[in-house]
Amino acid sequence: MKFFTQVRCAAAALAASLTLAVTPVSAQTTVNMYYPVAVGGPITKIIDKMVADFSAAHPDIKVNPIYSGSYQDTITKVITALKGGNAPEFAVILSTDMFTLIDEDAIVPFEELVPDADKAWLDSFYEGFMLNSRTGGKTWGIPFQRSTIVQYWNKDAFREVGLDPEVPPTTWDEMVAFAERLTKRDASGNVVRWGIQIPSSGFPYWLFQALTTQNDVILANEAGTKVTYDDPRVVEALRFWVDLSRKHKVHPEGIVEWGTTPKDFFEGKVAMMWTTTGNLTNVRTNAPFPFGVAKLPSKVRGGSPTGGGNFYIFKNASPEQRRAALAFIKWATAPEQAAAWSIATGYVAVTPAAWETDAMKKYVAEFPAAAVARDQLDVAVAELSTHDNQRVTKALNDGLQAALTGAKDPAAAMKDAQAEADRVLRPFQ
Amino acid sequence: MSRLRTSIHASLLLLPAVVLLAAFTHVPAVRTFIGALYTTPRGKRPAVFVGLDNYRQLLDDPVFWQAMANNVWYAALTIPLSVVLALVMALAVDARLPGRAALRMAYFTPTVLPMIAVANIWLFFYTPGYGLLDQVLGLFGLPETNWLGSRDSALYAVIAVAVWKEAGFFMIFYLAALQTIPHDLREAAAIEGASRFTFFRRVTLPLLMPTTLFVLVNAVIGAFRLVDHIVVMTRGGPDNATALLLYYIYEIGFRFWDSAYAATLTTVLLAILAVLAAVQFLFLERRIHYR
Amino acid sequence: MSIADRPPGPIETIGAWLLGLLWILPLAYAVWTAFHPSAYATRFDLLAPLTLENFVAAWQAAPFGRYLFNTTVIVTMVLAGQLLVCTLAAYAFARYRFPGQSLLFALVLMQLMVMPDILIVENYRTMFALGLVDTLGAVALPYMASAFGIFLLRQTFMTVPKELEEAAIVEGCSSLGVLWRVYVPLARPVFVAYGLVSVSYHWNNFLWPLIVTNSVETRPLTVGLAVFSSTDQGIDWSIISAATLMTAAPLLVAFLIFQRAFVQSFMRAGIR
Numbered sequence: 001m002k003f004f005t006q007v008r009c010a011a012a013a014l015a016a017s018l019t020l021a022v023t024p025v026s027a028q029t030t031v032n033m034y035y036p037v038a039v040g041g042p043i044t045k046i047i048d049k050m051v052a053d054f055s056a057a058h059p060d061i062k063v064n065p066i067y068s069g070s071y072q073d074t075i076t077k078v079i080t081a082l083k084g085g086n087a088p089e090f091a092v093i094l095s096t097d098m099f100t101l102i103d104e105d106a107i108v109p110f111e112e113l114v115p116d117a118d119k120a121w122l123d124s125f126y127e128g129f130m131l132n133s134r135t136g137g138k139t140w141g142i143p144f145q146r147s148t149i150v151q152y153w154n155k156d157a158f159r160e161v162g163l164d165p166e167v168p169p170t171t172w173d174e175m176v177a178f179a180e181r182l183t184k185r186d187a188s189g190n191v192v193r194w195g196i197q198i199p200s201s202g203f204p205y206w207l208f209q210a211l212t213t214q215n216d217v218i219l220a221n222e223a224g225t226k227v228t229y230d231d232p233r234v235v236e237a238l239r240f241w242v243d244l245s246r247k248h249k250v251h252p253e254g255i256v257e258w259g260t261t262p263k264d265f266f267e268g269k270v271a272m273m274w275t276t277t278g279n280l281t282n283v284r285t286n287a288p289f290p291f292g293v294a295k296l297p298s299k300v301r302g303g304s305p306t307g308g309g310n311f312y313i314f315k316n317a318s319p320e321q322r323r324a325a326l327a328f329i330k331w332a333t334a335p336e337q338a339a340a341w342s343i344a345t346g347y348v349a350v351t352p353a354a355w356e357t358d359a360m361k362k363y364v365a366e367f368p369a370a371a372v373a374r375d376q377l378d379v380a381v382a383e384l385s386t387h388d389n390q391r392v393t394k395a396l397n398d399g400l401q402a403a404l405t406g407a408k409d410p411a412a413a414m415k416d417a418q419a420e421a422d423r424v425l426r427p428f429q
Numbered sequence: 430m431s432r433l434r435t436s437i438h439a440s441l442l443l444l445p446a447v448v449l450l451a452a453f454t455h456v457p458a459v460r461t462f463i464g465a466l467y468t469t470p471r472g473k474r475p476a477v478f479v480g481l482d483n484y485r486q487l488l489d490d491p492v493f494w495q496a497m498a499n500n501v502w503y504a505a506l507t508i509p510l511s512v513v514l515a516l517v518m519a520l521a522v523d524a525r526l527p528g529r530a531a532l533r534m535a536y537f538t539p540t541v542l543p544m545i546a547v548a549n550i551w552l553f554f555y556t557p558g559y560g561l562l563d564q565v566l567g568l569f570g571l572p573e574t575n576w577l578g579s580r581d582s583a584l585y586a587v588i589a590v591a592v593w594k595e596a597g598f599f600m601i602f603y604l605a606a607l608q609t610i611p612h613d614l615r616e617a618a619a620i621e622g623a624s625r626f627t628f629f630r631r632v633t634l635p636l637l638m639p640t641t642l643f644v645l646v647n648a649v650i651g652a653f654r655l656v657d658h659i660v661v662m663t664r665g666g667p668d669n670a671t672a673l674l675l676y677y678i679y680e681i682g683f684r685f686w687d688s689a690y691a692a693t694l695t696t697v698l699l700a701i702l703a704v705l706a707a708v709q710f711l712f713l714e715r716r717i718h719y720r
Numbered sequence: 721m722s723i724a725d726r727p728p729g730p731i732e733t734i735g736a737w738l739l740g741l742l743w744i745l746p747l748a749y750a751v752w753t754a755f756h757p758s759a760y761a762t763r764f765d766l767l768a769p770l771t772l773e774n775f776v777a778a779w780q781a782a783p784f785g786r787y788l789f790n791t792t793v794i795v796t797m798v799l800a801g802q803l804l805v806c807t808l809a810a811y812a813f814a815r816y817r818f819p820g821q822s823l824l825f826a827l828v829l830m831q832l833m834v835m836p837d838i839l840i841v842e843n844y845r846t847m848f849a850l851g852l853v854d855t856l857g858a859v860a861l862p863y864m865a866s867a868f869g870i871f872l873l874r875q876t877f878m879t880v881p882k883e884l885e886e887a888a889i890v891e892g893c894s895s896l897g898v899l900w901r902v903y904v905p906l907a908r909p910v911f912v913a914y915g916l917v918s919v920s921y922h923w924n925n926f927l928w929p930l931i932v933t934n935s936v937e938t939r940p941l942t943v944g945l946a947v948f949s950s951t952d953q954g955i956d957w958s959i960i961s962a963a964t965l966m967t968a969a970p971l972l973v974a975f976l977i978f979q980r981a982f983v984q985s986f987m988r989a990g991i992r
Contacts, residue, residue: 072684076683076684079686080683083686103471104471104686188570189572190570190572190573191572191573200578201578201666201667202664252557252575253575253579254575254578254579254580254667255575255577255578255579255666255667256575256578257556257578260556264558267558267559269558269559388685390684390685391685391687394685397666398492398666398668398669399668401666401667401668402667402668404667405578405579405580405667405668405670406580407580407668416491
């Protein structure tokens, strides 16, 4: 018996020492990050490089970037993953999905993660981007790929029809007038080039919000519990959009696809387009003609909604994982990195400090278009965001598409959208 | 073998199938019926029994009625079109046409492609202006059309994709049946001076009836089950013009996370399928007796 | 040649060929776009240079290799499961008499109409409860008991002559032995046919895998392709066509090589 007890003791000791030898002294924390891509360009490659650079600087943290489709795909996947019990630790999600994520009890406010000494960091971002990132006195998202809508125009086309190629339209009326001159038709009357194109597929509400802001009306309240789709000024904005194709005939009929609008621009099928500043580098790389970028035209006032994605950290992450995610987020939004990201894509660098870096100053000096979207922040408003956001915006999207395809009159379309939104928001009021 | 032993043997043989079917077909179906009677639990709010309230909401939901109308119209067009085309193709391949092997390949190839791949290809096809369809039509001087972006054409565009994919699949079944038609019948009819068309109408078509029924069953199931192309091409738009019932269920269940309403919609879909199954089963019974 | 074998007239031939051409056109277009640089995607210059760079770009842009592996594993799991489960069940229905048989068979046939795709919401809940969300098994499991398979195999087994079974029993086979020695070999053509139909179907399955998978490690090709060609990111049709062809290629190539077997299989599966 004594022999076996000795053997057992020896075995136990051996096992213990082996375990000790195998356990790494400092464990590497792995965090998964879902991110969407909504603009053209080699974005996944840029993200991969960012992660590689971060890993070089932080060998104890491994970030797994997982491309998850569009913004809508990403929020779907994230919530699916949350409900399935294998959620990522952090993700880039539309800033407007904040209320939805809070309702699902999924995210952690940054005040809980950031030590008191660092709280100033939370205030270092542009106020315009924080509008969709804070509620109830807490910060729920950190701006990352943020934008405003800008207008791009084809300078060669302007020259061709006798317009000054350096002067974009600054009011709605001017835009219509320019577009009428720019719209080109062939011998049989078919349009070969449209004057203006405002995309309406997928998420037309965002582009529409530019029109409503310019008409001086806000679509939702700050608490995200009420919407004003049926306000007369909103209907007026919609009627303007519909008239562009139906009355003035300077805009393609029906639904205009977001994804192919830049390509339409490159191919000369449209002379002016409204799209995110996030497509700036894509346009710069691929447009075979000189182009201009400017703030959107105004009616009562100028303006654009902000857009794009924030970083969110999820509750299911362990404390080490939360720290790791926070480290990446701080690194990615630090001035040098934010500047690099902005230059590579066209998104607005999220802190004033980023614009003061040498790289950014040099870039803006040689390519002033990069600063347009940032300058527009002065007149930017919060993007439409409510509880049960996907559903409430779908009500608006459906109404917009109904009006743009001629199925409903703008007033009727907005009335129906309001009714549906009210129904969805009732439990939150 | 004693009856008891027989029963035990049979039970063991059937056990895996029964467990799996119960787990993924029957129990979920029952739970769907029950789930439709409650509200959706959200975060900290539990589900509440509300009886037929969800169904009342369903009746008031214009998007539901749109989806129903779309699905009925979609079925009404894809089913006959794909079945008739399948028959035409089968006849073409069965006849001694030159190059029939290539023809057969051309007709059947869409079937082995994933619907997602098909949807991507057709999405490109339909792009206004420089998509292939508009380019070809442009040769005839027709203006560019926004096929997927206007309510009038979107559903038809999607129907075309489905017919393109499914016709070849059904063709195979018709081909098999055509090859079982005895050669002597054709000879006899030819000798008696019957035209090929008469032969087709009086002999071929009735003999193909069982195949037609089988193909119809598959076509009906497909019209309600296959929504992959909607996910990629139109996402239900514009303004729900291409929303099919199962796609709406997917949207409600997995984009809005309203599980109670999704259960309600699923119950309606199950009811439709049950009715269609009953109708076809009764029809089949009569036909079998007839034969 | 008798009158009945007279080849069809020129109108029919041309008509059939036009239809064939129309039918192959979309795929041909995708092939054109995939093998030529982006600039030629919408211009049909016959002298345009051929290139493989779209395929390279597509392969690098998303982990298609992993997706291919996942799809292969899923399809294999489904087929293996189906062969096992459906053979046993079909045998029970074909050769055993037990109370409640007709009712049970009717319940099984229900699945022909009510496929797991229809019940996505509830089936997702089940997977979550089992802790299987985002696993390859979760994609395969709901399809392993296939009413179509049970029906097909039952019909086949019912045509096996009883004498063969009795002979095997006399030689001392247990009932499973009879199944393995007598029924399975005789039904081999049907197994092959069913296998090809099942593989085709599950290789191309999309909605259920879309919902139940989240990560690269479990996504099949179809879901990978959908994520990759998400239209918000500005579409490069050449690369998407290349990716699309890559996704469809394995099955397409297999089909082109084994055309006869494919067609025969589908025919056989249908006749019963």
